[in-house]
Amino acid sequence: MRKPKSAFARHGLAALASAAVVSLLPGCTPAAAPIHAAPLLFAHPGVLVSREQLDFAKQQVAAGNQPWKGAFDQLVASPYAALDHVPVPRAVVDCGSYSKPDNGCTDERKDAVSAYTDALAWYLTGDGRYADKAIEIMDAWSGTITDHTNSNAPLQSGWAASIWTRAAEIVRYTYNWPGAGRFGDMLRNVYLPKVINGSQSNGNWELTMLEATLGIAVYTEDRPTYDKAVGMYLDRVPAYVYLSSDGPMPKISARSNLRTPEAIIKYWQNQSVFVDGLAQETCRDFEHTGYGLSAIAHIAETSRIQHEDLYPQVGDRLRAAFEFHARYQLGEPLPADICGGKFDKKLGPITEVALNALHNRMGQDLPETQQLTDQIRPEGVLMFSLWETLTHAGNPN
Template identity: 60%
Template sequence: MQPRHRRPRTALFSALVASVAALVAGLIAWPGADRADAAPAVFVHPGVTVSKGQLDFTKAKLDAGAQPWKSAFDQMKAGKYADLNRTPKPRATVECGSYSNPNYGCTDEREDAIAAYTHALAWYFTRDERHAKKSIQLMDAWSAVIQDHTNSNAPLQTGWAGSSWPKAAEIIKYTYTGGWANEGRFRTMLRNVYLPEVINGSNSNGNWELTMMEAAIGISVFLEDKASYDKAMAKFRTRTAAYIYLSSDGALPKTVPSQNLDTREKIVKYWQGQSTFVTGLSQETCRDFTHTGYGISSISHIAETSRIQGQDLYGTDVGERLRQALGFHSKYQLGEAPPSWLCGGSVERGLGPVTEVGYNALHTRRGIAMTNTQKLTEQQRPAGSNNLFVAWETLTHAENPS
């Protein structure tokens, strides 16, 4: 019902309304105000971390016997994840405590998901149908059984496994013509078991939420769920800004509002006691490089998925934070002694096979010099798997311009 008496709007009042509306819109959109992170009008498939163009580039290199792709493929084929005799080990409830203790199905789930992705890649590169069928068998086994994740590590565990499942599913659904009868059941599994566990994020260390958003975004692509994609991407943008520091952020790192890190003391504690903030530093640098690597990896995977879907995050602050974090940690991973102001003069190395995707995007495609990252990436080739959610990225992304 319209109000009985309506006062005419003055020009000043109209301008004020417009200004407030613009401010609110800006606040809602931060940090993706350019909407470079919005879900595409039509999703691209396969489109989770690796595209058809990238797969075709690698296949051509393999057909020619070129390096480093041949050695990367040989490494993958020789490992346990490509075993055609692998027997899936699904559980109705996967229970994972801190550091996977207790471990009731945690390793089995993660490794079956990586194996499904591995066989999907092996199918594409060899056209041996046995690999496609094995990937389907693994996905079907879990979609027939799993109902829940429990205990303290449930969100992280779901993120790890949930990052690999859609990568496998995307390749199988959109490149294998032999049929997948239980695809609908697999979709239901992702929708009902995985997505609700990860979509709302986490206030734990930053690698948790980044991995969870990687899973949520990959699942959203496979499900073609624009609302979940946008929700996960907004959380990802906020968390990335709060995970890797740039000097342009100011005297203190950005924070995730829900964590209420509203004093310097709280921020320093959350940053593992680190009180000197320099460009490229991560929230978990002074914890160890391994967990930092998890966060860096998820940032690169999400940026890559977003690029495939038509939205380039590498040209935003995401790309700059990724570039700086890669360079900063690669330098110390290569052996340079840390200064006394950094983690008390001692860092725990172990970055893992996590540099290839970001390095390829920023160096190969965008032409940015990344001396330390290049040295570490080439030194670590062929990059294998971290047995959690990272696998075969020299094979899929080395020098890949697609």
């Protein structure tokens, strides 16, 4: 196994990343350092999947190679690819906790997933009907929505915008879409205000919101927003996944009001024993932890496509977290001092992006993650983790 160097030791943003994480000493907050991470020229399509990655997937599907052909068959057979799908846009999407009330929340996510599914189907088949359907869905929403309300508005905005931007990037840069500018206005005016300032709720909230923010920045070519999202990301990731090199307690965000060990333990779901790869939400459940880990990988993947690779900063934590959670998802009993020996193991289909980046590109060994991935392929749809066996399995680009 080739052990990677320390994540903060291999990139020009290392000092900025470490400056963004505060000490556990009460009242010790470092001076903020500006982040300059945005590319001089944005790459398009450039949110989670690149043109080169799409071309690789298209070649594999055309050749009938697995697992890509099976993943493609799953995609085109899904209701999200149905050409008779009718979008259900709303002026105001009103979402409470756990989508109660659900006034447009599920409809919005379904339409966003359908638009991305259609965008992929268009690129991989060359059938313009899929592109037209994606445009129909995106135009319906960009001509209707004005706001998100209620307690889950920031999270709902993050879920939806992280998917909208993937679909929009593919269609805008591979097809004729007259409404592309209005869609950008929607992202900028309706979604971005809800996500750009992050959240101090459970970490999956902010990580999802940052993924959306970065995607919007790429689509609208907004360099200051891109820089802000990267700075917040480098601050949040070390506060979400623990490494023993952090010391006896997890790191905390520079924007957090957690200033005592007791407060940190409570925030970490009352977990007081910390081991490599444990996440802030592990002892809540694996499903929400998976949302957070998925967003970490997605942001790093988008940054790599934009030629400002963040994997060196987060790779050590991402590898430890995926190996830790995959091990117990595969059936190994959880130690009694971790989450009381009990956990909700529903990690979900979220491993392909990180596995491909860390193992296939960077040469790191992730045996537990590989075994879990082999069991659940092809990865389908889970919230904002979509069709990732098709787009990222073994993808060298």
